[in-house]
Amino acid sequence: MSVGTSAKPKYKKRSQIAMIWRRFIKNRMAMIGLILFAIMLIIAVVSPLFINYETDVIQQTISERFMSPSAEHLFGTDQFGRDIFSRVLWGARISMSVGVAVVIISLIIGSILGAVAGFFGGIADNIIMRFMDILLAIPGTMLAITIVAALGGGIQNLLLALSIEQIPKMTRIVRSSVLTLKTQDYIEAARACGTTNARIIYRHIIPNAIGPILVQASLTVARTIISVASMSFIGLGINPPEPEWGAMLSEAKNQLMNYPYLVVAPGVAIILTVTSLTLVGDGLRDALDPKMKN
Amino acid sequence: MDMPLLETKGLKKYFKTGRGMLHAVDDVNFKIFKGQTLGVVGESGCGKSTLGRVMIRLLDATEGEVLFEGKNIMDYDKHQMAEMRKELQIIFQDPYASLNPRMSVSEIIAEPLKVCKIATSKSDLEARVFDLMKQVGLAERLVNAFPHELDGGRRQRIGVARALAVEPKFIVCDEPVSALDVSIQAQILNLLMDLQDQLGLTYMFITHDLSVVKHISTEIAVMYLGQCVEKAPSDELFEKPLHPYTQALLSAIPIPSLKHRNMQNVLSGEVTSPIEPKPGCRFAARCPYAKPECTGKNLELKEVSPNHFVSCIKFQ
Numbered sequence: 001m002s003v004g005t006s007a008k009p010k011y012k013k014r015s016q017i018a019m020i021w022r023r024f025i026k027n028r029m030a031m032i033g034l035i036l037f038a039i040m041l042i043i044a045v046v047s048p049l050f051i052n053y054e055t056d057v058i059q060q061t062i063s064e065r066f067m068s069p070s071a072e073h074l075f076g077t078d079q080f081g082r083d084i085f086s087r088v089l090w091g092a093r094i095s096m097s098v099g100v101a102v103v104i105i106s107l108i109i110g111s112i113l114g115a116v117a118g119f120f121g122g123i124a125d126n127i128i129m130r131f132m133d134i135l136l137a138i139p140g141t142m143l144a145i146t147i148v149a150a151l152g153g154g155i156q157n158l159l160l161a162l163s164i165e166q167i168p169k170m171t172r173i174v175r176s177s178v179l180t181l182k183t184q185d186y187i188e189a190a191r192a193c194g195t196t197n198a199r200i201i202y203r204h205i206i207p208n209a210i211g212p213i214l215v216q217a218s219l220t221v222a223r224t225i226i227s228v229a230s231m232s233f234i235g236l237g238i239n240p241p242e243p244e245w246g247a248m249l250s251e252a253k254n255q256l257m258n259y260p261y262l263v264v265a266p267g268v269a270i271i272l273t274v275t276s277l278t279l280v281g282d283g284l285r286d287a288l289d290p291k292m293k294n
Numbered sequence: 295m296d297m298p299l300l301e302t303k304g305l306k307k308y309f310k311t312g313r314g315m316l317h318a319v320d321d322v323n324f325k326i327f328k329g330q331t332l333g334v335v336g337e338s339g340c341g342k343s344t345l346g347r348v349m350i351r352l353l354d355a356t357e358g359e360v361l362f363e364g365k366n367i368m369d370y371d372k373h374q375m376a377e378m379r380k381e382l383q384i385i386f387q388d389p390y391a392s393l394n395p396r397m398s399v400s401e402i403i404a405e406p407l408k409v410c411k412i413a414t415s416k417s418d419l420e421a422r423v424f425d426l427m428k429q430v431g432l433a434e435r436l437v438n439a440f441p442h443e444l445d446g447g448r449r450q451r452i453g454v455a456r457a458l459a460v461e462p463k464f465i466v467c468d469e470p471v472s473a474l475d476v477s478i479q480a481q482i483l484n485l486l487m488d489l490q491d492q493l494g495l496t497y498m499f500i501t502h503d504l505s506v507v508k509h510i511s512t513e514i515a516v517m518y519l520g521q522c523v524e525k526a527p528s529d530e531l532f533e534k535p536l537h538p539y540t541q542a543l544l545s546a547i548p549i550p551s552l553k554h555r556n557m558q559n560v561l562s563g564e565v566t567s568p569i570e571p572k573p574g575c576r577f578a579a580r581c582p583y584a585k586p587e588c589t590g591k592n593l594e595l596k597e598v599s600p601n602h603f604v605s606c607i608k609f610q
Contacts, residue, residue: 016396185392189453191352193406193460194379203405207396290395290442 016207023287030283036276044092056086058241066259075265078248079255080241087243088265094244095273098159098228099221105163107217110170117171118178119201129175132168140165144227148236158237162227166220173216177209211288215281222277229270245270297364298325299496300349300464305358307341307348314570318344320520321358323595326464326513331490331497333511333528335504335543339565341520342500343387346466349498350382351375362464380410383457387469389449393441399452400437403427406459426455431485447478454485458493467499471506483510504547508532513601516540519568519576522595526602536604538581575607583608 024030051057061081069076075084113132117125135143147161181187181204190200229246231237238244240251245266252262307319318341326332334342347353349360351367359366367378386392393402403423404413413419424434430451441449450470457465467486471479487510489495501507507514508528515525516539524537535541542561563580574589575581581588588607595603596610 185386185388186394188347188352189384189386189392189456190405190409192350192379192382192384192457193409194376195405195409199409203397204394208394290440 020287024283027283027286029279030287033276033279033283036272037280040092040273040276041096043089044096047089047093051086051090053090056083057090057243058082066255069261076259076261078251078262082243084248084262084265087248088245088269091243091245091248091266091269092273094238094242095225095228095270098155098162098238099224101159102162102166102224103217103220105159106166106170106220107213109163110167111174111213113167114171114174115178115201115205118175119182119197119205125175128171132171135164135168136172141227141230144231145234145236148231153236153239155238158228158231161231162224165227166224170213170216170220173212174209177212178205181205181208211285214288215285218277218281218284222274222281225270225273225277296327298361299328299363300326300498301359301361302349303359303361305345305348305360306356307344307353308356311569316569317341317520317571318568319348319355320571322517322520322522324515324522324525326496326498328463328496329490329494330512331499331510333507333514334498334500334517335502335507335514336517337502337565339568340517341568342502342517343468345517346384346468346498346500350384350464350466351378352384380412380460381463382466383460383462383464384466384468385450385453385457385470388473389446389453390441390473392453393449395441398438398440399427399432399444402441402452403455403459406456410460412460422459426459429458429489430455445478446474447481450474450478450482451485454482454489458489461493462495464496464498467497469501470499472501472503479506486510504543516543519565519571521576521605522603523577523606524604525595526604530599530602534602536598536602536609537577537606538583539577575605 024034059082061077064073064077064081065079067073067077067081073083073085075088078084078087113128117128138146144158144161144165147164148157151157151160184204187200187204190204195203225245228237228244229249232244232246233250235250238247240247248266249263252259252266255262302322302324305319305322306317309316309318320341322345324332334345336342344353348355351360351370355368358368360368362378362381367375367382370378397405400423403426404419407413407419407422413422423437427434427437432448432451432455436444436448441452444452453470470486471482474482483506486497490497497510499507499510511528513525514528514531515522516531516537517523518539524531524535524540526534531540532544535544539561546560561580566576566579572589573592575584575593578584578588585607593605593607593610595605597603598609
């Protein structure tokens with residue numbers, strides 16, 4: 001802003017998103033995380049262009065078992081002679097889509113439940129939160145295992161199980177931010193000029209609550225990817241021959257002593273994805289704070 | 295005499311707590327006339343802020359009436375109340391918490407104009423925002439600033455502009471200067487008084503700072519534990535305080551003089567609990583003149599001289 005200009009200052013909308021972005025790109029670790037995650041995402045999206053699912057990912061070629069990393073097979077081949085490089089790349093599609101799907105489901109349901117509980121309070125709050133407490137009382141992995149065991153395997157039941165695990169966490173975050181915001185004076189000022197509940201939620205609550213929710217969402221993707229991998233590792237997640245990272249680790253564990261390179265690629269893929277998302281989440285937390293300097 | 299702009303009759307606001315009903319405001323009656331300022335003083339937790347919020351119906355009263363221009367706004371339905379909101383506004387104590395950190399100055403001031411559909415077009419909205427900023431002494435260049443980029447005084451000016459946006463007749467000032475530096479306090483007080491002269495506003499000025507209230511009020515009400523214990527024109531209250539609590543409050547005003555040493559009339563003890571208070575004078579437990587008759591029976595506010603009301607057994 002220039003001081004002392006004679007022209008009338010322009011009445012313009014300063015975009016919050018642009019300001020948040022400016023703060024975000026100044027955070028080196030967050031940018032590393034974002035670039036890493038973007039690469040993962042691009043790989044997940046474009047891998048079908050140069051990898052053939054039938055011939056590269058699931059076709060077994062017994063003559064090429066346990067080949068060490070080479071120019072032809074960057075990460076070597078597994079016990080069925082499948083190219084690990086292709087499988088890891090394809091695995092990004094599965095992990096990303098499950099992670100994102102779980103976040104979307106738990107975000108929608110958790111936000112609605114949390115907002116209702118926090119904003120209206122009273123009986124609604126009690127019913128919703130006691131139900132969430134019941135879900136939270138059961139260890140997350142246990143809950144997921146129980147649901148999958150009861151309903152059977154498959155990607156749909158896995159999505160359901162992991163979403164149910166995440167919904168209570170999301171609900172609590174949304175509720176607590178709504179609760180603190182609700183008693184702010186600016187909400188009362190809005191009421192004093194007759195602002196409707198809908199407008200208060202849309203103009204005041206959502207813009208201020210979005211920060212912690214976005215942070216939680218990015219961390220939830222990371223957690224979900226780990227959950228999918230661990231569920232697959234114990235055989236309750238994505239079934240073979242799908243190249244899920246956790247399932248690949250599980251298959252490789254028997255050969256760990258003889259062919260240790262089998263675990264490197266899927267293991268590193270999980271670590272990179274989760275780390276990148278955690279860095280993005282931390283960066284978002286700082287960038288979304290309106291009191292941070294530009 | 296004219297009809298008061300605002301009048302409360304037997305106004306009560308109780309809150310339910312685990313240990314019983316908390317009597318935040320208990321049977322408060324007063325009249326505020328157009329263009330005047332009623333100062334409300336009392337220590338923390340005596341129900342001043344609750345009273346302010348009930349007056350403009352941000353909270354519903356447990357019992358009693360608030361008459362605005364003769365009509366009880368507690369009976370108004372949603373639509374009538376929506377119209378009423380334009381007449382009654384509030385300025386908050388904390389200029390940090392009272393402004394949405396995600397909205398710019400212009401958005402904050404424009405919000406009530408949009409909500410109450412006062413501005414007819416985009417250019418009208420813009421012109422009104424600049425007018426309001428000028429009115430409260432905010433430089434035009436700050437139009438796109440965010441609250442956290444401004445100091446406390448400027449922030450409080452935004453709060454004033456937001457309250458003025460809907461062209462209200464009555465404004466509750468809930469300790470509007472107690473979070474500010476002393477030098478800034480005077481600026482905001484002068485702004486409020488100038489606006490009162492220009493726009494014919496009526497204030498209810500809530501504060502715990504007696505020197506501030508003397509400066510701005512036409513009439514002062516002293517509150518103790520939800521009740522009004524004394525009410526008098528500003529000058530008279532400072533010259534002739536009758537209630538022991540008022541006397542104690544006034545003697546606690548610091549006097550900047552080396553010779554002045556004796557702090558007479560210092561109150562001992564704590565404020566008694568506002569939850570389910572016993573009948574009788576609520577100040578009796580701390581009152582240096584308390585007698586056995588003080589407890590057991592509720593006291594009335596009694597007019598001891600013209601416009602000077604006090605609720606104390608000495609004057610019943």
